[in-house]
Amino acid sequence: MKPISALTSSSQDNLENGTVLLEKAFGCYPLQILFDGFCLWLVAIWPDGGRMAFRAGxxxxxxxxxxxxRETTDGIQIALEGKTGSTKINLNFPDPAKPIFHYTASFTPAFDLLPPNAARDIMPLFKGQGRTQNTSGRIHASQIGLRSGLLFFTLEQPKSGSVFYFQNLTALNPFCEATGTSAGDLVGGSWPEIGLKLPETSSGKPLKxxxxxxxSDAYVCLSDAVPxxxxxISRLYLDSLAAVYRLLPIPETKYHDWPDILKRGLDGLxxxxGCWKFADGRSYLNAYVSDYKTPPESMVQLAVLLPLTDFDEWSGEDHSPIIEALHNGLENFYDPQLGTIVRWLPALEKNLDWSEEQKEPGVMDSWYLHHPLLNLSRLALKGDANAKKLLLDSLPYTIKVARHFSYEWPVFYNMATLEVLKAETAPGKGGEKDVPGAYAHLMLQAWKLTGNKTYLEEACRAAKKLDGLGLDxxxxxxxTAFSAGALLSLYKETKDKIFLDLSHLCIAAILNNVQLWECNYGNxxxxxxxxxxxxxxxxxxTAAYEEQEVFAALHEFLIEADSVDEVLPSVKMLLAECLRHIINRVAYYYPPMLPNEVIADKEDxxxxxxxxxxxxxxEDLQDGWNRSGQVGQEVYGAGVAFGIVPRQYHRVDEAxxxxxxxxxxxxxxxxxxxxxxxxxxxSEMQCRMATVPIKKDKPIPKLTVAAGQSSKKRMPVHALxxxxxxxxxxxxxxxxxxxxEW
Structure with a gap:
């Protein structure tokens, strides 16, 4: 029996003695609308009698x-009134084909009011008159920080089914603005006290x-599945998220002139x-503007070099001075004693200031070993002989490390001795769990480059270590995005379904770490x-470089998935939407796109x-109550525009x-x-297309555009x-x- 609070106990007593106002059926789930004198409850009932109550006020x-x-054509409207104010609840069933209901509760204070603390808004109920504390359930996902306000769980006792609960936190912006609170960490809890809990108003700012x-603006998707x-779990999560996503008020995107942003960034770079330092006979990019203390990093050079090379090929322009400057310093990162590319420039590693765990000589952050090698492999596959040599010379060490740790990497280890310096991210949480996928991706690249099946076998061994980790x-x-692509490639190569399942799992884990709401308060x-x-x-x-890499990895994933019918349609839709909004958002990492008052002060x-x-x-865009750029202005984030332009713009030079x-x-x-x-x-979602002149001072021909679900069903489309x-x-x-046509 689980302990519960007195507030939850009294709430259950009130609910069980409440009056059923009416009952609506959607699919095979009856939904009781019940008033207990203190609040309105929506009680969903499974066919086997399991029940879940949602407090709508x-x-x-x-x-x-x-x-x-009263009942309306759209649903049901109910109004409640008390001494402190009035509450309106709107309930509707937005998708007749799916077991989803949506309710919105709004509150109007009778006077300037500090909102009272309240229990969370979901109460699992036992069959009949059984108590909440007798139920048991498993929470698969819940909100962390500023991520989506969702809760995904299974009612296991009684064994009834699963619930995907999603709060549209965008609707809570006026509440947060008025009270000076954040919408982070609102949806969660511990069984059986789960759901939404409005933020506590420590600032003393009242609702007016x-x-x-x-x-509350909640979407609830029910299922009889007990995964x-x-x-x-990951498939149900993805399909439920997609079903709810289609119903959300999705904000508009806007076109940004990415070619112009790229040129401005290239000029600054x-x-x-402040972007450069000279060391060990070569010029290197700083990781952050005007950071002259930290030694050059291999990842930083390659993080800009690779997308710049992509843009160079796409544009037909000559960017050889900066490409050569970046390229010429790469070999200085090779440590012949270890036999691998290392993170810090060996000639200056002694200058590390020990201010962070990884800023100590000889210390390797596990993911970091593979990241520069991945970018070297991409350059090598483009025909870069120097990159190929550095990569192949480094792979024996990389494989040795992987086998030493049995393909389960710690957080930090000593590169020379392989002594584990930090085993877990937190006690009981394990190490860097997605590194086996990144390693598998690297091994697949090496296999493509050499044809040596040892690398393919390494990829398979490492990838299977992801089995059993769940959304963690x-x-x-x-x-994790690189892992998803590598696993899809392994599935296409081997037809082993475990790799497809793991690929879906990685995508679910990524989508569980996004923010599906618009923060419109504060900065x-x-x-x-x-x-x-x-x-x-x-x-x-959020961080610019990681988002740029996620964008590139998921873009490649979708292109690869186009020929794989077994990839869930929900994945293809959600990832396309993710990329669309990344393109819309990441322009705002550039300081000229922001007012100065939202950028961190110099001393911060x-x-x-x-x-x-x-x-x-x-590097960073923060919660609305904090200023952005507190981490710094990341030079290695300069690849954002270089990554977007070649992937999202198609050139027709003669026109x-x-x-x-x-x-x-x-x-x-x-x-x-x-x-x-x-x-x-x-096909049920919409996106934006634009036709843009390559040279702005010259015209483009008159165009006609047609679109359809197939080449035989195209119809004319008119410009906005x-x-x-x-x-x-x-x-x-x-x-x-x-x-x-033109």
Missing amino acids: LFNTEKLQLKSQ KDKEYVI SDNYE SNHK VFYQANN ARHYPTFFAVYPLKDAPY VKTGEIDPNLWIAL NLMVFTDYPAANFRKSGNTLTFQLQGG ATAKGAFKEYILNGCSSIKI
Whole structure:
């Protein structure tokens, strides 16, 4: 029997003695609307009699009167009133084909009011008159920090089914703005006291008299599934999230002139002295603007070199001075005694200041060993002989480390002795759990480069170590994204279903660490946050470089998944939406896109300095009540624009035309004066396309655009009325076949 609070106990007593106002059936689930004199409850009932109660008004601290109750074409509206204020509840069933209900509760204070503390809003109930504390359940996912306000759990005693509960936290912005509170960490709890708990108002800022505030905006998706393993959990999570996502009020995206942003960033990267340092006979990029104390890092050089090389190939322009400068210093990171590329420039490693665990000579952060090698492998596959040599010379050491740790890496270890310096991220939480996937990705790259099946075998051994980790597989977003792609490739190569299951699991873990709400309070009014991807599972801010890498990895995943029917449709839709919103959001990491008052003061910047006029990304965008850029202005984040432009813009040079899409697109074919291609994503969702001149001072031909679900069903599509001159914008459905003629 689980302990419960007195507030939950009295709430259950009130509920069990309440009056059923009416009962609605949706699918095979009856839903009772019940009033207990203190609040309104929505009680979902499974076919076997299991019950789950959702409190639709959170302030259950006083007696209330039922003022009105009426059914509408959209659902049910109920009004309650007490001495402190009035509450309105709207209930509807937005998707007749799915067991989902949606309710919104809004509260209007009768006077300036400090909201009272209240219990969480979900109460599992036993069959009949059994007590809440007799139930048992398993929580698979809940909100951490500023991530999505969701709770995904299974009612196991009685063994009834699962619930995917999603709070649209965007609707709570006025509440947070008024009370000076954050929408982070609101949805969670411990069984059986779970759900939403409104933030406590320690600031003393009240809700204002006669102003209406949304205090709950919940979507509830029910299932009779009781998943038996991590793979069933991840599939149910993904399908439930997709079902709810389609119903959310999704914010609009806008077109950003990424080619122009790229040119500004390239100019800053090339000419701003704070981006560079000279050491060991070569020029190297700093990790952060004006950070001259920290030795150069191999990851930083390659994090810019690789996407810059991609852009160089795409554009046909010559960026050889900066490419050569970055390229020429790579070999200095090779340590012949260890036989591998290392993190810090060996000639200056003695200058590390020991201020952090990894800033000590000889210490390796496990994921970091593989990351530079991954980028070297990509350069090698492009034909770079020096990158190939550095990679192949480093692989024996890398494999030795992997086998030493049995493909389960700690957080930190000594590179020379392989002594574990920090085994776990936190007590009982394990090490860097997604590194086996990143290692598998590296081994697959080496196999593609050499044809040596030893590398393929290494990839398979490492990948299977991810089995059993569940959504906790996520350690760092970019590594988990690389893992998802590697696992999909292994499935395509071996047809072993475990790799497809693990790939879905990694995608679920990534989507469990995003922010599916728009933070419009405080400083965050100046930048979008919807579908923000967090770099670590407990990180309090989003980070530019990790988001850029997630973007690149998931873009490649979707292109690869296009030919794999077994990849869940929910995955293809959600990832296309993720990429669309990344493209919309990451422009705001650049300081010139932000007002100065939301950027951290000089004394609050952890590393280096911030130049607010420089088109180099801030590392961090924070919760609305904090200023951004506190970590620093990351030079290695300069690859953001270099990564987006070659992937999202398709050039037709003879027509002076670039075609931009904010969904991934594939199968581009040009024939005469016609361009055709296929959009990815879900057919029920919409994305943005733009036609843009390559040279802004020259015209592009008159264009006609047609789109449809197949080449035989294309229909004419007209540009948005807001488009001007040669620049035109179009709204298209995902999965469309597009034809542009001129």
